[in-house]
Amino acid sequence: MLSAFRFRSHKSVMAAIFATCIAGTPIYASEMENLHLLIPGGAGGGWDNTARGIGEALQKSGLVQTVSYENQSGGGGGKAIAHLIETAAQNQDTLMVNSTPIVIRSLSKVFPQSFRDLTPVAATVGDYGAFVVKKDSPYTSFTQVVEDYRKDPASVKVAGGSARGSMDHLVAAMAFKAAGGDARQVRYVAYDAGGKAMAGLLSGEAQVLSTGFSEALALADAGEIRILAMTGEERNAAAPDVPTLKELGYNATFVNWRGLFGAPGLPEEKKQAFIATLEKMYSTPEWETVRSRNGWSELFRPGDEFNSFLEKQEQEVGELMRELGFLR
Amino acid sequence: MLDGIFTGLTTAVMPFNLLMVVMGCFAGTFIGMLPGLGPISAVALMIPITYGLDPASGIILMAGVYYGAVFGGSTSSILINAPGCASTVVTAFDGYPLAQKNQAGKALALAAYSSFTGGTVGAIILLFAAPALASVSLSFQSSDYFALMLLGLTAVAAFSGKGQVIKALIMTVLGLMIATVGTDVTSGTTRFTFGSVDLIDGVSFLLLAMATFALTEVIMTVLKGQHREEEAQVDMSRLGSMKLSREEVKEVAPTIARSSVFGFLIGVLPGAGATIASFLAYGLERNLASAKEKLKFGKGALRGLAAPESANNAASTGSFVPLLTLGIPGSGTTAIMLGALIAYGIQPGPRLFVDNPDVFWSVIISMYFGNLVLLILNLPLIPYISKLLVIPRPILIPLILFFSITGVYLVSFNTFDIQMMVIITVAAIFLKLLEFPMAPMLLGYILGGLMENNLSRALTISDGSFSFLWERPLTLTIASIALLVLVTPLLQRLWQHYRHKPFSSPGAEAAVNEGEG
Numbered sequence: 001m002l003s004a005f006r007f008r009s010h011k012s013v014m015a016a017i018f019a020t021c022i023a024g025t026p027i028y029a030s031e032m033e034n035l036h037l038l039i040p041g042g043a044g045g046g047w048d049n050t051a052r053g054i055g056e057a058l059q060k061s062g063l064v065q066t067v068s069y070e071n072q073s074g075g076g077g078g079k080a081i082a083h084l085i086e087t088a089a090q091n092q093d094t095l096m097v098n099s100t101p102i103v104i105r106s107l108s109k110v111f112p113q114s115f116r117d118l119t120p121v122a123a124t125v126g127d128y129g130a131f132v133v134k135k136d137s138p139y140t141s142f143t144q145v146v147e148d149y150r151k152d153p154a155s156v157k158v159a160g161g162s163a164r165g166s167m168d169h170l171v172a173a174m175a176f177k178a179a180g181g182d183a184r185q186v187r188y189v190a191y192d193a194g195g196k197a198m199a200g201l202l203s204g205e206a207q208v209l210s211t212g213f214s215e216a217l218a219l220a221d222a223g224e225i226r227i228l229a230m231t232g233e234e235r236n237a238a239a240p241d242v243p244t245l246k247e248l249g250y251n252a253t254f255v256n257w258r259g260l261f262g263a264p265g266l267p268e269e270k271k272q273a274f275i276a277t278l279e280k281m282y283s284t285p286e287w288e289t290v291r292s293r294n295g296w297s298e299l300f301r302p303g304d305e306f307n308s309f310l311e312k313q314e315q316e317v318g319e320l321m322r323e324l325g326f327l328r
Numbered sequence: 329m330l331d332g333i334f335t336g337l338t339t340a341v342m343p344f345n346l347l348m349v350v351m352g353c354f355a356g357t358f359i360g361m362l363p364g365l366g367p368i369s370a371v372a373l374m375i376p377i378t379y380g381l382d383p384a385s386g387i388i389l390m391a392g393v394y395y396g397a398v399f400g401g402s403t404s405s406i407l408i409n410a411p412g413c414a415s416t417v418v419t420a421f422d423g424y425p426l427a428q429k430n431q432a433g434k435a436l437a438l439a440a441y442s443s444f445t446g447g448t449v450g451a452i453i454l455l456f457a458a459p460a461l462a463s464v465s466l467s468f469q470s471s472d473y474f475a476l477m478l479l480g481l482t483a484v485a486a487f488s489g490k491g492q493v494i495k496a497l498i499m500t501v502l503g504l505m506i507a508t509v510g511t512d513v514t515s516g517t518t519r520f521t522f523g524s525v526d527l528i529d530g531v532s533f534l535l536l537a538m539a540t541f542a543l544t545e546v547i548m549t550v551l552k553g554q555h556r557e558e559e560a561q562v563d564m565s566r567l568g569s570m571k572l573s574r575e576e577v578k579e580v581a582p583t584i585a586r587s588s589v590f591g592f593l594i595g596v597l598p599g600a601g602a603t604i605a606s607f608l609a610y611g612l613e614r615n616l617a618s619a620k621e622k623l624k625f626g627k628g629a630l631r632g633l634a635a636p637e638s639a640n641n642a643a644s645t646g647s648f649v650p651l652l653t654l655g656i657p658g659s660g661t662t663a664i665m666l667g668a669l670i671a672y673g674i675q676p677g678p679r680l681f682v683d684n685p686d687v688f689w690s691v692i693i694s695m696y697f698g699n700l701v702l703l704i705l706n707l708p709l710i711p712y713i714s715k716l717l718v719i720p721r722p723i724l725i726p727l728i729l730f731f732s733i734t735g736v737y738l739v740s741f742n743t744f745d746i747q748m749m750v751i752i753t754v755a756a757i758f759l760k761l762l763e764f765p766m767a768p769m770l771l772g773y774i775l776g777g778l779m780e781n782n783l784s785r786a787l788t789i790s791d792g793s794f795s796f797l798w799e800r801p802l803t804l805t806i807a808s809i810a811l812l813v814l815v816t817p818l819l820q821r822l823w824q825h826y827r828h829k830p831f832s833s834p835g836a837e838a839a840v841n842e843g844e845g
Contacts, residue, residue, distance in 0.1 A: 075525025222677025
């Protein structure tokens with residue numbers, strides 16, 4: 001699923017230089033005056049962090065003169081989407097940040113709109129799913145987890161930091177399904193935050209944790225957990241020992257993207273200008289500061305590519321949710 | 329370890345870091361005082377500033393802002409019944425009645441002393457036992473949290489006056505019902521949202537507290553009419569009395585001591601936190617009080633103010649245990665701080681005090697200074713801050729309305745929240761006129777929501793069997809204490825009835841004491 005992407009996780013200097021080379025060729029030489037970033041959640045959350053990070057890089061590098069921010073939470077992001085659609089005409093300089101949940105939540109009808117009602121501009125950063133066990137867990141590979149799961153699905157409790165039917169659960173269901181199990185049999189234990197799910201894993205009440213790869217890396221460095229597998233297309237330079245599900249023989253890949261959306265009916269030249277500015281941003285040192293500070297992996301997927309990616313993810317996730325009984 | 333402490337001490341006393349402590353405490357106190365704006369907003373505001381600092385200074389600043397905000401949050405709870413943050417909601421239960429009795433100065437001073445003791449006791453335990461306590465924070469599983477919330481709910485009696493028990497129970501159930509609104513984590517379905525996207529995330533605790541306390545209170549004042557205005561206006565000459573008499577100190581000292589330790593332990597648990605700690609400490613204190621003293625709770629009992637104030641500060645210190653030693657954030661505020669630490673390239677975890685001893689120990693040591701700074705900063709300000717009450721009502725009331733509403737709005741940036749606040753306020757006024765107490769509703773909401781979540785998690789883990797109730801010793805112990813607390817007063821009454829003479833047994837108190845350890 002990712003092979004067509006320009007997916008750059010430059011944890012090394014070499015990779016950074018390489019990235020600079022491929023991203024450093026601007027198509028349009030456009031400096032923007034204003035950019036308004038709409039954040040569908042409150043201060044301090046993941047969306048807020050992404051928007052303010054991108055905004056900081058754009059403004060400090062001089063690519064955009066002034067970046068303004070607006071938080072509008074409610075309805076799992078639905079409030080901000082509705083707002084952007086209603087006021088589309090006045091919002092030509094506005095980009096809304098969003099991520100994989102926009103696909104999941106529009107499928108499960110949390111809000112009536114989908115990404116099709118907006119103008120997808122570009123995916124900017126991404127993260128994979130990871131499966132994690134306690135450091136003293138008897139499991140040393142994901143294959144063993146799958147074996148136990150096949151014998152008795154109830155013996156493997158999978159913890160996750162979001163509600164049933166949202167990302168952490170879907171990624172786990174996807175993996176066990178690819179391993180030949182019944183996705184419905186996954187015993188998913190839902191916590192209300194990633195940190196609490198991690199505490200649940202370490203307390204021993206769950207055997208496996210489904211979480212984000214970058215989050216897992218940080219805790220693996222601290223030595224409390226081991227990462228058994230991740231959902232990327234290939235191994236990640238930051239943790240070359242962690243196998244992908246694919247190479248273990250389970251055909252499942254997943255990427256949690258974060259990207260930017262414009263108002264519906266955004267003129268094509270305006271959209272291209274946004275894309276060009278974002279593309280330039282990747283080669284600036286200001287971006288590198290923000291990126292490394294947050295431990296993000298770049299995932300630049302502009303315009304039509306982003307659109308077709310979203311369609312594909314919607315189809316894959318939709319199938320899975322139907323199988324799990326979340327959709328009819 | 330001594331080496332580490334010494335390194336930390338040297339880092340902490342660097343003039344710049346001392347400045348960070350003072351700045352953090354000052355900013356935190358100020359933001360915390362504004363109704364609705366609590367530690368999360370305060371710490372989030374500091375993020376851009378900390379990027380330019382070195383890790384130890386940055387975290388010292390954030391920690392200062394954090395406990396500063398918890399410290400400052402009590403001020404608006406006491407003076408205007410508008411909780412500064414979620415963990416000071418309980419402070420309003422007895423703090424505001426004290427202020428109404430022209431004892432605002434005393435209430436603020438007691439809150440400051442309690443907060444100081446709570447924070448300092450917390451910092452001492454943190455210094456000597458942080459790495460060891462890491463395992464405690466991981467010993468709690470969902471079933472144990474369920475039992476703990478059950479124990480907390482037994483405190484509902486603490487919030488009801490004589491003959492009010494039925495009303496208190498009704499309100500608790502109402503709180504439980506409000507807690508079910510929104511997305512259910514375990515099933516992933518939405519409940520009672522009536523198709524509205526705004527209700528998907530549920531009703532926020534702070535919004536509920538603001539609407540039922542601050543807004544309801546000011547509107548009741550308006551409803552009571554002009555003729556009462558002069559009575560209601562606080563007499564200036566009696567504000568300044570901040571002194572506690574010797575008997576009063578004797579009364580609250582044991583409360584502060586046990587609430588500090590208790591609060592710290594609750595704070596260490598990643599699934600609980602400062603707000604839960606304040607509720608549990610209040611309930612514990614009420615259960616420990618003699619029958620006569622029990623009646624004072626909710627009407628301006630000094631113990632009822634000291635308990636949550638010590639507990640919430642101790643708990644916010646305690647929440648640094650899972651954060652620093654495991655890298656697990658127990659609350660939204662510590663989650664933001666974890667993000668900041670990682671941005672510095674520092675991974676909190678078991679190796680933090682080996683790899684970055686300067687950060688680990690200096691943060692802990694700076695907490696002593698921080699608490700001292702807060703006390704020094706706050707005590708002299710009390711006479712001035714409490715003059716807030718002297719502001720004529722026609723000016724004060726709109727101000728409270730303005731700050732309460734903007735405070736809630738600034739957390740969510742959702743205008744629907746304002747409409748919801750108004751609706752809840754109207755409902756709360758009716759309930760208040762019928763003399764329904766509001767506190768049990770908040771208790772039901774905050775503990776009930778967590779109780780349900782943890783119960784359904786425990787049930788998923790045990791494949792639908794309730795066996796965890798007797799198979800896990802910790803769950804069994806806590807659940808038994810809860811049962812004991814519930815049953816003891818009944819047994820006492822039966823016993824009295826049987827003996828036909830007055831009798832009071834300290835059974836319940838002893839049982840709860842055991843639960844502390």
